[in-house]
Amino acid sequence: MGKKSRLSPIFKKAFSYLFKKPATTKYPFVKPELPPDTRGKLVYDITACNAIDFGVGADFRIDVKSITGTNCRVCMRDCPTQAIKIVEVEGRKRPQIDLNKCIFCCQCVESCPRDAIRQSGFYELATTNKDSLIMKPTLNKSEGASQ
Structure with a gap:
């Protein structure tokens, strides 16, 4: 009769992985190469958000808004998790984005x-401070738009 192997199948499998490429x-020592359409942290440009202000530009939403007297708020309306709310900054209404x-x-x-x-390619959002993930719209004259 032939001898049976003393190693169980699980040990054989584990031993075989010693000689294979790691999975x-x-x-974080080597950053992965991301595809160009990666969905990362949102970037908000407060100077480009003129759709909220009355009478700016020729966009169809502006014309409709001028007639009805409501603000644009399209981003807030379309957000499925209500992560965007409109707050007043320097007398103008701007979106505040909660990345939480x-x-x-x-x-x-x-x-x-x-x-x-x-969308940006920045995806490392781990933090110990939950409030740091709330993008408050501010406009600093020296720094330009911030998020």
Whole structure:
């Protein structure tokens, strides 16, 4: 009779993996190469968000808004998680984006008539301070738009 192997199948499998290429990456030491359409942190340009103000530009939403007397708020309306709310900054109403609620669906980017909201390739949003993920719209004269 032939001898049976003393190693169980699980040990054989584990031993075989010692000589194979690792399945994991060396992140965070080596950053992965991301495809160009990666959905990362939202970038908000407060100077481009003129759709909220009355009588600016020739966009059809502006014309409709002038007649009805309502603000644009398209990004807030189309956000499926209500991660965007309109706040007043320097006498003008601007969107405030809460990245804690955002699912990065890109709907606000598609909806914005002025392309004021864009997706970036930045995806490392881990933080110990939850408030740092709320993008408050501010306009500093020396720094320009910030998010």
